[in-house]
Amino acid sequence: MTPASRRVLEAAGRLFYAHGIHAVGVDRIAAEAGVTKKTLYDRYGSKEQLVVEYLADRDERWRDFLGRRLEAVGEEPAARVLAVFDASHAWALERGGKGCGMVNAHAELSGPDHLAHPVVTGQKAWMLDLFTTLAAGLAPERREELGRALLLLHEGGLVAHGMGVFPEPLLCAREQARALLASV
C-alpha cells in the first residue's frame, strides 16, 4: 500500500462516514488526500471499489479493536459480553459520532448486488455469531435467543448513539445485557 493510497483511504473513510457515500465525490476525496484523481483511480479503479475498501477497512479496524479488548478481559463469557459493549462505547466516543458505518452504508447502497453488500451484512452476521458463541458458554440451550437479544441491544445502542436520543446509550445497553445474563 503506497503512501498516497493510504491517504486516499483515510480521507475516503473520514468523508464517507461523516457525510454519507453519495454525498462525497471523488474529486473531494482526492483533494483532501492531497492526491490527484489519476492516482486515486490507479489505486482503486472506481469509486464503487473504493467504497468496498472503505467498509472492509473499517470492519477490520473494528474487529482488531474489539479483539484487543477481548484479549485483555479474559475467558469468562459474561465478562466478554460486557467487554463488547464497553468496546463499542469507547469506539463510539472516538470515531463513531454518526452511528454504525455499516448500517449507514447499507441505507445508501441500492441492493444486494452491490459489491459492498457482503462486507456490510458480513459484519452483522459475525457480530451475531460472536454473541451467540458467548451466550453458549453461559446457557447452551438458550444460545440462539440470548445471542439475538444481545445483538438487538447492541445495535439499538449504536443507533441511539448516532442519533443522540439519550446520553451514553451503549452503557445503558451494557447494563441491560448484564441484567439479561444475570437472570440466566
Added chain:
Amino acid sequence: MTPASRRVLEAAGRLFYAHGIHAVGVDRIAAEAGVTKKTLYDRYGSKEQLVVEYLADRDERWRDFLGRRLEAVGEEPAARVLAVFDASHAWALERGGKGCGMVNAHAELSGPDHLAHPVVTGQKAWMLDLFTTLAAGLAPERREELGRALLLLHEGGLVAHGMGVFPEPLLCAREQARALLASV
C-alpha cells in the same frame, strides 16, 4: 394538496426510502410521479424541502398506524408496549424492507443544521417518551431505565430487520420486551 403534489410525495417517499435520498434526483421523482419539474418546484420549492415533507409524512403515517393499534389494545401498559412491537413488525412487513427511514435519512443528512434534522430526531424522542410513559405505568421508579431499554430493543429490531441479520427480529425484540416487563 393537489393531485399532482400528492403523486410527487408518493413517488419521493417510495424512491427516497428504497434508494436513499442523495441517490434519487428530482428529475426521476418528477418522471415517476407523471409530473414536470416545474410542477414539483411550484409545490415544494426545493429538493431539501421535499425531503423534509417526505420525512414528516412518513412520521405522520407511522404515528397514525401506531395510534390505531394502541387504541385497539386497551389501557393495560404492558399490553400497549407489546402492541408497539407488534405494530413495528406489521409496518416492517408492508413498507419497511430497508429499516427505519428516519435512521437512514439521518445517515445521509450532513448535520444538525439540516431542515429535516428536527423531524428525524423528533420521532426518536417521541418514541422514547412513549416507552417511558408506558413504563411509568408499570414501575414508576424505573421508568427512565425501562423506557430506554425498550427503545434500544425496538431500534435494534428495526436495524436487524432492515439488514436481514436474522428472521423476524421485531418479534424477537417483542419477546425480550415481554421478559423485561415480566421481571418488574
Added chain:
DNA sequence: CCCACTTTAAACCGATCGGTATAGTCGTCT
C-alpha cells in the same frame, strides 16, 4: 546508471445534478 514505479498537474469527456425560464393548455369558479 537505468528502468520501472509512483505521483503531480491540468485539461477534458459525456452525463447528471438542482434549479429556472418561457410559453401554452386545460378546467373551474364567479
Added chain:
DNA sequence: AGACGACTATACCGATCGGTTTAAAGTGGG
C-alpha cells in the same frame, strides 16, 4: 366571458458527477 390556478412541454443554466487523457517530474532498487 373572463380570470385564475394547476398543469404540461421544452429548453436552458452553472456546477458537479464519475472517469479518462496526456504530459512531465520525482523516487528507489537492481
